[in-house]
Amino acid sequence: MTQVTPRDRVRTASRLVVKVGSSSLTTPNGVIDVDRVDALVDVLAARRRTGTQIVLVSSGAIAAGLGPLGLAARPRDLATQQAAASVGQGVLVARYTSSFARYGLRVGQVLLTADDMMRRSHHRNAQRTLTRLLELGIVPVVNENDTVATDEIRFGDNDRLAALVAHLTHADALVLLSDVDALYSGDPRKPESRRLAEIRGSDDLVGVELGRSGAVGTGGMITKVQAARIATGAGVPVVLTGAAHAAQALAGADIGTYFHPGGRHPGTRLLWLAHATTGRGRLHLDDGAVDAVVTRRKSLLPAGVTAVEGEFAAGDPVDLCAPVGAVVARGLVNFDAGEIPELLGRSTRELASALGPEYERELIHRDDIVILESHH
Missing domain, CATH: 3.40.1160.10 (Acetylglutamate kinase-like)
Incomplete structure (x- = not known):
C-alpha cells in the first residue's frame, strides 16, 4: 500500500x-x-x-x-x-x-x-x-x-x-x-x-x-x-x-x-483586510483601546482614540496604532476622516445626546477588525 x-x-x-x-x-x-x-x-x-x-x-x-x-x-x-x-x-x-x-x-x-x-x-x-x-x-x-x-x-x-x-x-x-x-x-x-x-x-x-x-x-x-x-x-x-x-x-x-x-x-x-489592503489613514489608540481591540476583541469606540491621520471615507480600511506608533490592527471605519476629530475621547452616549442617535455607533465594529501579527 x-x-x-x-x-x-x-x-x-x-x-x-x-x-x-x-x-x-x-x-x-x-x-x-x-x-x-x-x-x-x-x-x-x-x-x-x-x-x-x-x-x-x-x-x-x-x-x-x-x-x-x-x-x-x-x-x-x-x-x-x-x-x-x-x-x-x-x-x-x-x-x-x-x-x-x-x-x-x-x-x-x-x-x-x-x-x-x-x-x-x-x-x-x-x-x-x-x-x-x-x-x-x-x-x-x-x-x-x-x-x-x-x-x-x-x-x-x-x-x-x-x-x-x-x-x-x-x-x-x-x-x-x-x-x-x-x-x-x-x-x-x-x-x-x-x-x-x-x-x-x-x-x-x-x-x-x-x-x-x-x-x-x-x-x-x-x-x-x-x-x-x-x-x-x-x-x-x-x-x-x-x-x-x-x-x-x-x-x-x-x-x-x-x-x-x-x-x-x-x-x-x-x-482580504489583513493582506490585500493598505490603510488609507491611521487612528491612534490609547492603551485601554489597544487592550480592548487586540486582547478582548471588542469594537473600537471614539473614547479610546487620541488622534486621526490621513484622508479616508466611511468604509475604507484604516490602520490602528498603539501609543508607541506600531500598527496593531486594521479595520473598516464607519466615519469619514473629517467627522472623527470632534468625536475623539467622547463616549458614544455623550455623542448621541450631543449630535444625534446616528453617532451612537462604534468607530469600527469588531467584525470589521483584523489583528495584525506583530511581525507583519
Missing part, C-alpha cells in the same frame, strides 16, 4: 493555482522565451487533461514589453514600466494563447489590481469571473494590472496576488515556480546551505536567510515566503520550486519546499 504524504494534496488537487515569475519565462536579456513558455504549458496541459482546473498567475508583462520597445533593461520609472506592461501584456497573452492552443485549450486574461481585492464589490466580481471561466473550461491567466496600478495600490509582486487568488478561488493547492528550486537555510550558492523540504510554521523559518530579488522580476524569496504564509493561513498548501521542476511538483514529488497549511480558515473578508 502506498503511503499517503502531505504532498498528495497537490497531486490530487482538483483546482490548482500555479504562479510563474518573469525570470522563469525570459531569456537572460529579458525577452520572452518561447521554449520556456511551451515547456510550462506542456506540464499544465497534461494536468488539465486529468480534469484538474488550473489558474495560471503569470508575471512577465513588463519583461515581454522590453524587446518591442527597444529597451535594454527593466525601466526604473513607473510610467515606462506601465508602458512596457501595456505592450508586453498583449505579447504575453498571445504567447500563452498559441501555446495552450496546441492542446485545444483556451485562455482568458484576468488583470487585477490590489484595489480590486480591497473593495468588496470588485473582490466578489473577480471571484465570480474566475469561477465562471473555470466552469467554462478556460485557463485563466491572471496578472497584476501593471498599466494602471500605482505604487500605493500595488501588490508589489505576483506571489502575494497568487496567494490571494488561491484563497479567492478556493484552490486545493498553490504552486509557486521561480528561478530558485527550493527555500534554503542560507544562500543556495554556499555549500553549507541545505534545502528545507518542509515548513510547518514560523518556527521552521527562524534563522533562515531570505535573499533579495533577481534582475528581471520584483519578487525575492521574502515575498514568496510571505505569499506562502497568506495561503497556508487560509488553509491552502504551497509548493515552492523552480519552473524546471514543475512536472514533479504537480505530481507530488519530494521537490522544492512544501509549506503545510494552517488549521484556521479565516473568512475571506478578514484575510
Whole structure:
C-alpha cells in the first residue's frame, strides 16, 4: 500500500493555482522565451487533461514589453514600466494563447489590481469571473494590472496576488515556480546551505536567510515566503520550486519546499483586510483601546482614540496604532476622516445626546477588525 504524504494534496488537487515569475519565462536579456513558455504549458496541459482546473498567475508583462520597445533593461520609472506592461501584456497573452492552443485549450486574461481585492464589490466580481471561466473550461491567466496600478495600490509582486487568488478561488493547492528550486537555510550558492523540504510554521523559518530579488522580476524569496504564509493561513498548501521542476511538483514529488497549511480558515473578508489592503489613514489608540481591540476583541469606540491621520471615507480600511506608533490592527471605519476629530475621547452616549442617535455607533465594529501579527 502506498503511503499517503502531505504532498498528495497537490497531486490530487482538483483546482490548482500555479504562479510563474518573469525570470522563469525570459531569456537572460529579458525577452520572452518561447521554449520556456511551451515547456510550462506542456506540464499544465497534461494536468488539465486529468480534469484538474488550473489558474495560471503569470508575471512577465513588463519583461515581454522590453524587446518591442527597444529597451535594454527593466525601466526604473513607473510610467515606462506601465508602458512596457501595456505592450508586453498583449505579447504575453498571445504567447500563452498559441501555446495552450496546441492542446485545444483556451485562455482568458484576468488583470487585477490590489484595489480590486480591497473593495468588496470588485473582490466578489473577480471571484465570480474566475469561477465562471473555470466552469467554462478556460485557463485563466491572471496578472497584476501593471498599466494602471500605482505604487500605493500595488501588490508589489505576483506571489502575494497568487496567494490571494488561491484563497479567492478556493484552490486545493498553490504552486509557486521561480528561478530558485527550493527555500534554503542560507544562500543556495554556499555549500553549507541545505534545502528545507518542509515548513510547518514560523518556527521552521527562524534563522533562515531570505535573499533579495533577481534582475528581471520584483519578487525575492521574502515575498514568496510571505505569499506562502497568506495561503497556508487560509488553509491552502504551497509548493515552492523552480519552473524546471514543475512536472514533479504537480505530481507530488519530494521537490522544492512544501509549506503545510494552517488549521484556521479565516473568512475571506478578514484575510482580504489583513493582506490585500493598505490603510488609507491611521487612528491612534490609547492603551485601554489597544487592550480592548487586540486582547478582548471588542469594537473600537471614539473614547479610546487620541488622534486621526490621513484622508479616508466611511468604509475604507484604516490602520490602528498603539501609543508607541506600531500598527496593531486594521479595520473598516464607519466615519469619514473629517467627522472623527470632534468625536475623539467622547463616549458614544455623550455623542448621541450631543449630535444625534446616528453617532451612537462604534468607530469600527469588531467584525470589521483584523489583528495584525506583530511581525507583519
